[in-house]
Amino acid sequence: MSGSGPLRFALSHTGGERRRIAGAAFWRAVYELTPLQVPILTGMIVDGLTRGRATLYGVALPPSDPAAILRWAGLALAALAVLHGLSAYASAVTAARVGRGFVSRLRTVVFERLNRLSLDAHLHFGAGELLDRAVNDTAHTRPLVERFFIQSGAKVVRTGYPIAMLVFLDVRLALIALSVLPAQWGVSWLLHRRMHAAVRRTRESRSELTTTVKESLDGVETLKTLRASVDWTGGMRRKAQAVEADELRSGRLSALLRGSVWLTTSLGIALTWWQGGLRVLSGEMTVGTLVVFTGMVLFAYRPIRQLTNLASAYRRGLVSLERVQELLALPEAEAAAGEEQPLRLTEGRVEFREVSFSHGARRVLDRVSLIAPARQLTAIVGRSGAGKSAVLRLLAQLYEPEEGTILIDGQALARTTSASLREQLAVVPQHPVxxxxxxxxxxxxxxxxxxxxxxxxxxxxxxxxxxxxxxxxxxxxxxxxxxxxxxxxxxxxxxxxxxxxxxPKILLLDEPTSALDPESALALVETLLRLRSGGMTVIVVGHQLGTVRLADRIVVIDGGRVVASGCHESLILQSRVYSELFGHPGAADPPSGGNGRRSSLHV
CATH class of the missing domain: 3.40.50.300 (P-loop containing nucleotide triphosphate hydrolases)
Known part of the structure; x- marks a missing residue:
C-alpha cells in the first residue's frame, strides 16, 4: 500500500482540528526558523570584530564601533533564544493536543467497528490481534500525525530557507555544497522502501507474539494441567526471537541509512570549508560570510540527517495506519439500514425454511426447516457437532444464513433490523462471559x-x-x-x-443446565416452564433429559439436518437418534454438580 493512502485516511479523521493543526504548524515554523538566524548574527559579530564593518543577510552595514555591533547582535541573539524557547513550548503542547485527539477519535472509530464486526472476523483475527490493532497500532499513529500534518510545512520552509540563503550568498559555492544532496535523496528513497517492508514484518511478528502471550495467560490452567507449559513457552520464545530478528533487520537498514547520510554530509561540509577558505584567502569572501555560509550548509543538511532519525518512527506510524485501515475495511456483521424494517413481534413464532449455513469449508446446517411455536418451550437436541448451537446463533443474527429464510411471526429476519430483534430476544450462550x-x-x-x-x-x-x-x-x-x-x-x-x-419475548438458551447441580437445574426448568406459561417463547439447546422431556416440542438434528420432531414419548419410539441419546438408563441423570463432568452431546 502506498504511503498516500494511509495519509489521506489520517487526514479524513482529523475532524474539526484544522484550526488547531494550523496553530501547531505556525508555532512549529517559528521554532524551525528561529535557529536559522543564529549563523547570520554570528557572521555579523565576526565581521564586526575583525573588520569594524558587519554584513547582515549579505548586505554590508555602515562602519560602526565593534562594541556597538557586538551589543546589538548579542541582544538579537538573546531575543532569538526567548522566541525559540516560547515556540518550543507552544509547538510541543499544541502538537500533543492534535496527536492525542487524533488517537482518541481513531480509537473510538475502531472500538465501534469492533462491536459491529462479524463473528467470522473476530474468530479469524483472534482477540490478541484485534487488541494489538485497537490499542498499539492506534498509539503508533500519533508521532506520524504530529510530524506529517504539523511539521511537514515547517520542514519545507526549514529546508528551502538555508538553500535560498546559500544561493544568495555565493551561487558557485552553493552548487558545490549542495552537490551531495541528490545522492542523499537517492539513497534515502531506496532504503525507505526496504524499511517499510521490514517495519511491517516487525509489526506482524510482534502482533503474533502478543496473541500467543495472551492465549497463554488466558489458558494458564489448561497448560499447567496438560503439562504443556514448557512446550508453549518454547513457542513463545521462538516468536520472541522472530520479533528480535525482524527488529534487527529493520535496525540494520536504519543504521545503513544513517551512515550513508552522515558520510555524504561530512563530505559536503569538507568541500564547503575547502572552497570557502580559498575564497577568503583570495579576498572574494569575508570570514564572517564564510561562517554564515557554513552555518547555512549545516542547516541545509540537517533535514536529511533528521529524516534518518525519524524514518523508523514514520514507517512504524505508516504501517500502523495501514493495519488500522485494514481493520476498518472489514465487513460489518450488520449492514447500514436500507429497506430493513423494525421487527414487530406479536406472538413469538419462529420458523426456519430450508436454511443452510457453513462455517469455513464445513457444512453446519443443510436445508433445515423447523418451527418453534409461539409461547411454548422448544428443545433442540442432537449429537455433538450436529448444528444445534448454530440454530441459536442464526436466530440471534450473529451469523447470516447462506440459503433459506428465518422468520419470526412471518417476518423475514433478513428484512428486519438487528437492533429491533435484540430488543425482544435474549441469548444465554453455552459459555457465558x-x-x-x-x-x-x-x-x-x-x-x-x-x-x-x-x-x-x-x-x-x-x-x-x-x-x-x-x-x-x-x-x-x-x-x-x-x-x-x-x-x-x-x-x-x-x-x-x-x-x-x-x-425478552423470545429466550434462547444453549445448554443452560449443564453447569448446574440437580436442585438448581430443576429450579431453572421450573422457571422456564413458568416463563412459557407467562407468554414467552423459549428455545433450549439441551442434552439432559430432565430439561428436554418437559418441552412442548423437541427437534432432533443430526448431521446438520432435522431428522425428527415431536414430544418425548413419540420420539423415543420413532427416532433412532433420539432413542440413542435419551432412551438408555441414566439419560435422565443431570451432572452431579456445578462443576460436574459434562455430556459430550453438545455443539
Missing amino acids: LFSGTVRENLTLANPRATQRELVNACASSAALDFIGRLAHGFETRLGRRGQSLSGGEAHRLAIARALLTH
Missing part, C-alpha cells in the same frame, strides 16, 4: 435502569439469589476478570438472570 466489575454491573449490562426488585426476581428465577446472598457484599461484590471468582454454575446462573432482566 462475565466482566470485571460488581455483580450488579454485570446483571444490569443490558438494562441499566433495572430496579432492585427486578434484580431480585431475575436472580431468584435463575437460582442465583442464594449464592449472591453469601457473597461478602451481595450485589455490590466485585468479580474478578471474566468472573473468575465464581464457579461455572454460578456464572451460568448470573448469565441467565442477566438475560431475564431484558424482559
Whole structure:
C-alpha cells in the first residue's frame, strides 16, 4: 500500500482540528526558523570584530564601533533564544493536543467497528490481534500525525530557507555544497522502501507474539494441567526471537541509512570549508560570510540527517495506519439500514425454511426447516457437532444464513433490523462471559435502569439469589476478570438472570443446565416452564433429559439436518437418534454438580 493512502485516511479523521493543526504548524515554523538566524548574527559579530564593518543577510552595514555591533547582535541573539524557547513550548503542547485527539477519535472509530464486526472476523483475527490493532497500532499513529500534518510545512520552509540563503550568498559555492544532496535523496528513497517492508514484518511478528502471550495467560490452567507449559513457552520464545530478528533487520537498514547520510554530509561540509577558505584567502569572501555560509550548509543538511532519525518512527506510524485501515475495511456483521424494517413481534413464532449455513469449508446446517411455536418451550437436541448451537446463533443474527429464510411471526429476519430483534430476544450462550466489575454491573449490562426488585426476581428465577446472598457484599461484590471468582454454575446462573432482566419475548438458551447441580437445574426448568406459561417463547439447546422431556416440542438434528420432531414419548419410539441419546438408563441423570463432568452431546 502506498504511503498516500494511509495519509489521506489520517487526514479524513482529523475532524474539526484544522484550526488547531494550523496553530501547531505556525508555532512549529517559528521554532524551525528561529535557529536559522543564529549563523547570520554570528557572521555579523565576526565581521564586526575583525573588520569594524558587519554584513547582515549579505548586505554590508555602515562602519560602526565593534562594541556597538557586538551589543546589538548579542541582544538579537538573546531575543532569538526567548522566541525559540516560547515556540518550543507552544509547538510541543499544541502538537500533543492534535496527536492525542487524533488517537482518541481513531480509537473510538475502531472500538465501534469492533462491536459491529462479524463473528467470522473476530474468530479469524483472534482477540490478541484485534487488541494489538485497537490499542498499539492506534498509539503508533500519533508521532506520524504530529510530524506529517504539523511539521511537514515547517520542514519545507526549514529546508528551502538555508538553500535560498546559500544561493544568495555565493551561487558557485552553493552548487558545490549542495552537490551531495541528490545522492542523499537517492539513497534515502531506496532504503525507505526496504524499511517499510521490514517495519511491517516487525509489526506482524510482534502482533503474533502478543496473541500467543495472551492465549497463554488466558489458558494458564489448561497448560499447567496438560503439562504443556514448557512446550508453549518454547513457542513463545521462538516468536520472541522472530520479533528480535525482524527488529534487527529493520535496525540494520536504519543504521545503513544513517551512515550513508552522515558520510555524504561530512563530505559536503569538507568541500564547503575547502572552497570557502580559498575564497577568503583570495579576498572574494569575508570570514564572517564564510561562517554564515557554513552555518547555512549545516542547516541545509540537517533535514536529511533528521529524516534518518525519524524514518523508523514514520514507517512504524505508516504501517500502523495501514493495519488500522485494514481493520476498518472489514465487513460489518450488520449492514447500514436500507429497506430493513423494525421487527414487530406479536406472538413469538419462529420458523426456519430450508436454511443452510457453513462455517469455513464445513457444512453446519443443510436445508433445515423447523418451527418453534409461539409461547411454548422448544428443545433442540442432537449429537455433538450436529448444528444445534448454530440454530441459536442464526436466530440471534450473529451469523447470516447462506440459503433459506428465518422468520419470526412471518417476518423475514433478513428484512428486519438487528437492533429491533435484540430488543425482544435474549441469548444465554453455552459459555457465558462475565466482566470485571460488581455483580450488579454485570446483571444490569443490558438494562441499566433495572430496579432492585427486578434484580431480585431475575436472580431468584435463575437460582442465583442464594449464592449472591453469601457473597461478602451481595450485589455490590466485585468479580474478578471474566468472573473468575465464581464457579461455572454460578456464572451460568448470573448469565441467565442477566438475560431475564431484558424482559425478552423470545429466550434462547444453549445448554443452560449443564453447569448446574440437580436442585438448581430443576429450579431453572421450573422457571422456564413458568416463563412459557407467562407468554414467552423459549428455545433450549439441551442434552439432559430432565430439561428436554418437559418441552412442548423437541427437534432432533443430526448431521446438520432435522431428522425428527415431536414430544418425548413419540420420539423415543420413532427416532433412532433420539432413542440413542435419551432412551438408555441414566439419560435422565443431570451432572452431579456445578462443576460436574459434562455430556459430550453438545455443539
